[in-house]
Amino acid sequence: MASVLHFLTFASVLLYSLPVQAAKATVIKDFAILDEQGERKPPFAASTVTKWQSGSYPTFCYDTARAQKGNNDPRQNCAINNLEVFNVAYADCADKPWTICRCTDAQLSVDQMVNAFGRVPPGVRSHVVHVFVVDGSRPDGSIGKSGGSNNDRFVIRGPIDDAAFAHESFHSVDKGFSSSSKFTDAYNADTCVPDDYANASPAEDFAQLGVWLDYDTNGIPIANYLNKDTGCMANQLRVVKEYAGGHINLDTSKCFNRRPNDENVSPAASAKVRAANTGSVETDTVENEASEPETLPPVVFDFEDTW
Template identity: 70%
Template sequence: MAPSTRSILFTSLLTIPSLILAQKTAFLEDFAILDEKDERKPPFAASTVNKWDAGSYPQFCYDTANAAKGTDDPRRNCEIANVEVFDVAYADCPDKPWTVCRCTDAQLSVDQMVNAFGRVPPGVRSHVVHIFILDGSRPDGSIGKSGGSNNDRFVIRGPIDDAAFAHESFHSVDKGFSSQSTFTDAYDADSCVPDNYANSSPAEDFAQLGTWLDYDINGVPISSYLDKDQGCMKNQLEAVRAYATQYIDLNTSECFDRRPNDGNVTPAASTGVKALDVDDGPAPPITFEFEDEW
């Protein structure tokens, strides 16, 4: 279903009483250590990048750009004149390029965006239709780091670590698995979760476990630089591995035909005026199904 041009409203899984009844000990405070050194990260696929001419945008990117940053921040996520659109063909999926968007004031560069998304295994990446890289500035002048995911599309805000791209992608891999007994029983059998953020909900725990496995399998084994016993979350790791390893492991992970791209929007084309000549103010802020802060 194409997203509305005024707002995108979804019921957040985070507003539903959690299927995980009690928080567990966090194995790590956060995932910063995974991206601390480049050699720990999964490799990124080589890519060919082609920039679109200005004036046409995937529906998701147009709607997201036109929405306010937040209820306390009436600025648009991105002025339409500042939206860049690219086709990115990765070497592991050369005939299935992704159409991705970036705001020119985003803290992440085009290369950082392309390479971070290219580190996501092709079988995981193929669950994602579009991404949009945005500025993370706040009304007080600080720079935040966050992401939001809806309907196999996600945004990244601010100077975020590469692991966030994997995390947001794994929300699209989940498809309800994190609410099934196979996963919740594994959770109940363990005494810890990967990090503090994994305690937020079953879906966030799943996304962090998927990211952990991605880095552990495709990067440097985490045990080689983190001398801690991971046995406290072994059942969760085994459950996610059994469910998603064919998408995660670069030895088996392959791209596949994604859901179709959004239709393209050419603002105000029917009236014969340029998009920049029309300004009705920003749309309401978007409520993402998964809203992640780092």
């Protein structure tokens, strides 16, 4: 199967990074306050987690794992021997389990990964096909926190707050709404956006507004712990609620039949087929090809988010 990874041209990357217009005032600097206390977060759905046997991986996870971390970091995102795959059946979507991947050196544990994605309302979560959690280390030894979203699949890097899982999921909910005249008119009628990151682009503004509505609706109302006037972004909140509120509010949010999972890649089986076709019988060669696959260029995601 052809790789599901989508590589953008430089012009496309610039398009996604353009701001809505001149930066607006912000209600808060960032969303850290939303996750500061557990009771502020939306509840997470109970789940049943089943780990796959090693050797087979969704294409998105396999290709992302063997891609470089960055242009200046030749390390792979995850050594194939460290790539774990899980089926996660959430109680609110018990018959529609997700296939989620994790690298064993990731800063987030399996429970943190599963619960953070489980906090995303089922109607929003159902827009996402696969999630892959990896290590956030940089060449200088520091640990970054970031995410990348593309084609209804996203990567989480480093010890990130739970709100990031909702943010990346809302990129899949967007489907062009953030570039519509309805959203643009609402933006232009307001004088502020939620936080600094919302000023990055219409799509990032939409995603942050979605997170705001999620936490405000399903957690403790934000006004209960944040003494800020949010009337300056009332029009944006209104149109996002009209567009996606049914998916956000846990009283109405329901899972649905999402896009199909990727086909699975079995490196060892593929290596054996190639060896047979070329007449090679070297066991070590087959095993090395399966466990140390070719490194791919860094993935360029439609949305690249850093916290």
